[in-house]
Amino acid sequence: MRLGWGRSSDVEDRFEKWIAQQHQRRVLAGETTPAGPHPDEAFLRDLACKSKKVSLSDPRVDHAATCPICMNRLLELREEYRSRARYWSWLGTAVAACAIIAIALVVWRVAVGRTPSTSTAVIAQTVNLFDTGVVRGEHPGQLQSVTLPAALIKLKIVLPRHSAPGQYLVAITRDQNGNGVIAEGLAGTEATGNQQQITANLDLRSAKEGQYFLSTTHEQDQAAYYYPLRIK
Ligand SMILES: [Zn+2]
Numbered sequence: 004m005r006l007g008w009g010r011s012s013d014v015e016d017r018f019e020k021w022i023a024q025q026h027q028r029r030v031l032a033g034e035t036t037p038a039g040p041h042p043d044e045a046f047l048r049d050l051a052c053k054s055k056k057v058s059l060s061d062p063r064v065d066h067a068a069t070c071p072i073c074m075n076r077l078l079e080l081r082e083e084y085r086s087r088a089r090y091w092s093w094l095g096t097a098v099a100a101c102a103i104i105a106i107a108l109v110v111w112r113v114a115v116g117r118t119p120s121t122s123t124a125v126i127a128q129t130v131n132l133f134d135t136g137v138v139r140g141e142h143p144g145q146l147q148s149v150t151l152p153a154a155l156i157k158l159k160i161v162l163p164r165h166s167a168p169g170q171y172l173v174a175i176t177r178d179q180n181g182n183g184v185i186a187e188g189l190a191g192t193e194a195t196g197n198q199q200q201i202t203a204n205l206d207l208r209s210a211k212e213g214q215y216f217l218s219t220t221h222e223q224d225q226a227a228y229y230y231p232l233r234i235k
Pocket of ligand 1: 037040041042066067070071072073074
């Protein structure tokens with residue numbers, strides 16, 4: 004059996020509203036006899052905003068419910084209270100919206116600030132090793148330090164005099180034993196006059212500023228040559 008609570012409570016609500024309207028009409032038309040004196044404005048205000056301070060057994064409630072003057076004032080106060088509540092609710096929504104936008108902006112700024120460089124701009128750099136007289140295994144102390152930016156680098160290296168043509172592995176390492184590889188790339192030689200050049204693409208974007216080594220290793224020779232390098 005369906006009880007249909009939803010529908011029957013709708014009917015009840017409408018019925019109660021109708022009773023209240025009929026009662027209100029009768030009071031305002033002066034068809035009721037109020038008992039006792041008019042309560043003060045403060046009491047009517049409390050009653051209008053359904054304050055918990057007001058007890059329904061208070062005789063002033065009975066009076067206000069049957070007195071046309073008090074009923075009129077009560078209806079005015081009720082309307083005032085409702086529009087104030089609407090205003091505060093609107094203001095609350097607006098303030099909340101502003102706060103959400105402000106928080107989103109702060110979060111966005113922090114996120115942008117913290118994002119590591121993801122720039123895809125490639126910076127072309129040239130390192131000329133042509134006149135470096137590095138003997139295999141010897142510390143390249145006489146070589147002036149090369150500085151590269153922490154970015155995507157298209158590194159052109161002019162190989163030392165008498166370098167063999169072929170494939171080279173170019174690497175940026177922490178030390179001159181090939182440990183701690185930061186970036187590496189393969190490149191084939193191109194001859195320009197009596198010079199051999201290689202061009203390698205190296206991603207140094209996540210490299211921290213500091214001292215490193217640039218190494219070149221010929222595919223057949225396998226001996227690596229290290230040159231001091233600084234990343235800024
Ligand atoms: Zn009254």
